[in-house]
Amino acid sequence: MAEQTVLVAIDIGTTKVCVLIGEMAARGGVDVIGIGQAASDGLRKGVVIDIDRTVQSVASAVEAAERISGLKVRSAFVGISGSHISSQNSRGMVAVSGSSRHDVDRGDTVRAIEAARAVSIPNTREILHVVPRGYVVDGQEGVRDPIGMTAVRLEVETHIVTASSTSVQNLTKCVQRAGVEIDELVLAPMATAEATLNDEDRELGVCLADIGGDTTDVAIFQDGSISHCATIPMGGRSVTADLGIVLRVTPDVAESVKFRYGSAVPMNVDPDEVLQVTSIGEESSHGVTRRHIAEIVESRVSEIFKFIGAEIEAAGATNRLQAGLVLTGGGSLLNGVQRAARDQLGMSARIAGPTGLGGLTDQIATPPYSAASGLLLWGARNWPSEEDRASGRALEGVTSRIGKIFKGLMP
Numbered sequence: 001m002a003e004q005t006v007l008v009a010i011d012i013g014t015t016k017v018c019v020l021i022g023e024m025a026a027r028g029g030v031d032v033i034g035i036g037q038a039a040s041d042g043l044r045k046g047v048v049i050d051i052d053r054t055v056q057s058v059a060s061a062v063e064a065a066e067r068i069s070g071l072k073v074r075s076a077f078v079g080i081s082g083s084h085i086s087s088q089n090s091r092g093m094v095a096v097s098g099s100s101r102h103d104v105d106r107g108d109t110v111r112a113i114e115a116a117r118a119v120s121i122p123n124t125r126e127i128l129h130v131v132p133r134g135y136v137v138d139g140q141e142g143v144r145d146p147i148g149m150t151a152v153r154l155e156v157e158t159h160i161v162t163a164s165s166t167s168v169q170n171l172t173k174c175v176q177r178a179g180v181e182i183d184e185l186v187l188a189p190m191a192t193a194e195a196t197l198n199d200e201d202r203e204l205g206v207c208l209a210d211i212g213g214d215t216t217d218v219a220i221f222q223d224g225s226i227s228h229c230a231t232i233p234m235g236g237r238s239v240t241a242d243l244g245i246v247l248r249v250t251p252d253v254a255e256s257v258k259f260r261y262g263s264a265v266p267m268n269v270d271p272d273e274v275l276q277v278t279s280i281g282e283e284s285s286h287g288v289t290r291r292h293i294a295e296i297v298e299s300r301v302s303e304i305f306k307f308i309g310a311e312i313e314a315a316g317a318t319n320r321l322q323a324g325l326v327l328t329g330g331g332s333l334l335n336g337v338q339r340a341a342r343d344q345l346g347m348s349a350r351i352a353g354p355t356g357l358g359g360l361t362d363q364i365a366t367p368p369y370s371a372a373s374g375l376l377l378w379g380a381r382n383w384p385s386e387e388d389r390a391s392g393r394a395l396e397g398v399t400s401r402i403g404k405i406f407k408g409l410m411p
């Protein structure tokens with residue numbers, strides 16, 4: 001098998017690490033040929049706090065995926081998120097120097113994006129992505145693809161995503177110590193979007209929320225591209241922790257109560273149904289109504305939606321997201337979450353699992369695997385074509401591990 005047709009995704013979550021090995025299919029698209037998963041306990045709120053444990057989780061997930069595929073993992077696309085991520089809009093401007101008269105060429109767009117990239121950011125942070133959102137050609141706003149247009153001045157509107165350097169370094173260290181080089185660090189919700197949103201969602205305006213274990217990643221897309229992103233430091237595990245505290249039960253018991261009886265809509269739960277639970281340190285069980293459990297769940301879920309609403313407001317997107325809310329991640333599987341989202345945010349909501357991959361997808365066709373699947377799709381979309389390889393342009397892309405601008409330019 002030609003090595004350049006194989007690519008790997010690693011999603012390092014707060015509850016699990018998931019590794020997917022994909023093969024570019026001859027017909028186009030990507031087939032999953034290896035899956036590996038391991039429990040993750042070296043992160044808090046999306047950020048590595050224990051390198052050794054994280055390395056162990058990554059290494060064991062990589063090994064499992066290698067066993068299934070029969071291939072050795074050398075490098076991977078790796079997701080990054082956490083509240084240290086921030087983003088801003090920036091405009092870059094250049095004079096058009098196109099080869100034939102003043103026709104905008106690819107070089108002009110690259111220079112414009114370089115100019116937008118030259119924003120001042122503190123030296124404790126680094127740029128992850130510079131995403132072009134649209135061009136202004138001689139003052140004409142809203143141009144999607146300026147290449148070939150005649151102009152004197154080209155401006156680009158970009159969305160710049162930055163991350164704390166120490167978080168980037170620690171994550172990189174964990175992956176490298178597990179024996180894997182990094183093709184690219186990708187903002188997790190941007191990857192997740194690849195697997196859960198379609199072009200129409202992005203055009204109409206949509207808020208994607210990946211409700212994970214310790215975190216909920218939010219990304220807002222308007223007019224076709226990302227306009228805002230944030231990480232909320234709570235998720236499905238926060239619901240479990242609340243149940244554990246209020247019912248005074250162990251995390252395992254709380255998790256199983258949540259899975260079996262949890263609901264985010266108390267009104268839909270029979271107020272007379274009583275469960276027996278045994279609190280820590282007690283010998284006999286006592287009764288708790290299912291409605292009380294739902295009220296505990298609802299209060300945390302509604303807090304999460306309050307924060308999501310605040311991010312939509314911060315993006316200036318209130319009442320403007322016609323495609324509504326798309327929920328994914330393990331937390332979206334909690335009973336009643338979709339209804340709670342609609343009621344609280346007053347917008348349509350759907351739950352999405354990953355789509356777009358072929359091969360071994362049975363196991364991963366559910367919301368907890370949207371980020372890993374999206375990373376594979378992201379990798380495939382940014383993989384240098386034969387033509388790019390032949391012309392040496394790939395040097396600016398994946399193969400040199402530094403192709404951030406190049407990738408932003410891919411259609």
Ligand SMILES: Nc1ncnc2c1ncn2[C@@H]1O[C@H](COP(=O)(O)OP(=O)(O)OP(=O)(O)O)[C@@H](O)[C@H]1O
Pocket residue numbers: 012013014015016017046210211212213214215216235236237238240255258259329330331332333334335367368369
């Ligand atoms: N069927 C289900 N019902 C309720 N909750 C569920 C279900 N399946 C998974 N969860 C919850 O989803 C959470 C884990 O989600 P996920 O696997 O997306 O997290 P992660 O990717 O490891 O974390 P993060 O994205 O925060 O880094 C856990 O809190 C788990 O309890």
Ligand SMILES: [Mg+2]
Pocket residue numbers: 013014210212213329371
């Ligand atoms: Mg996740």
